[in-house]
Amino acid sequence: MRLYGVVGWKNAGKTGLMERLVTEITGRGFTVSTVKHAHHSFDVDHPGKDSFRHREAGASQVLLASRNRIALMHELRGAAEPTLDVLLTQLAPVDLVLVEGYKRDTHPKIEAHRAVTGNPLIAPNDPTVRAVASDTALQVDLPVFDLDDTKAIADFILQEAGL
Template sequence: MRVYGVVGWKNAGKTGLMERLVTEITGRGFSVSTVKHAHHSFDVDHPGKDSFRHREAGASQVLLASRNRIALMHELRGAPEPSLEELLSQLAPVDLVLVEGYKRDAHPKIEAHRAVTGNPLISPDDPTIRAVASDTELLLDLPIFDLDDTAAIADFILAEVEL
């Protein structure tokens, strides 16, 4: 499975870039799935709904299905967080999986960077970062893209994964 990541500090533009890349790459006829890492507890369910009540009652997994979508929720209940590799193995085959976060994993990545955040670049200390998408001029020994040049970033990623 071809995997490419988007990393960066908070408010660097990762999610917007991911959204634009999915639109751009699927518009070119490729199938894309995404994985998003959250550093905090999150919920895709709502109190009072049947699936929420199933989880609260102690179910390890709750599969919610309709003719439009399927959602599988897995409660870890103290078990370790699954690795990115384990999560990827659960996805249906696609042309490309775009991963937001998981900056410490070994897959190739592009760093999203916005000057206004004041955060340093991650790329100088991370050889898995192959390029930077930024809203400011940078001097690096890596390809640098305008953060809003989605087509050029998509071209780069697709070339990197040989699609």
């Protein structure tokens, strides 16, 4: 599987860019999966639901299935967070996996950047960042795309990924 990341600081536009890229790339006939890293605790389940009750009772994994989707929840219960490489083994084969976050991993990435956040660029100090998508002109030694130019960003990623 080919892998490409979208990184950036909070409120830089990563999720919106990911969403637009998935739409653009799947619209071109490629299959795409995504991985999103969260730095905080999250829950995809709801108190009172059967699957929530199974987890609360101590189940290590709960598989929820219907004719529309499946969801596998795995409780770490104090174990170390799995690496991105380990998580990727859980995905079905696709043409491209887009990864939001995991900025310290070694896969190629594009950085989302919004000037209003006031955050510095990650790209100058990270050789895995191959381009920047920004809402402002930047002076960097990398390709810079308009943050809203999804087609050009998708073209770049697909070329970089060899698709």
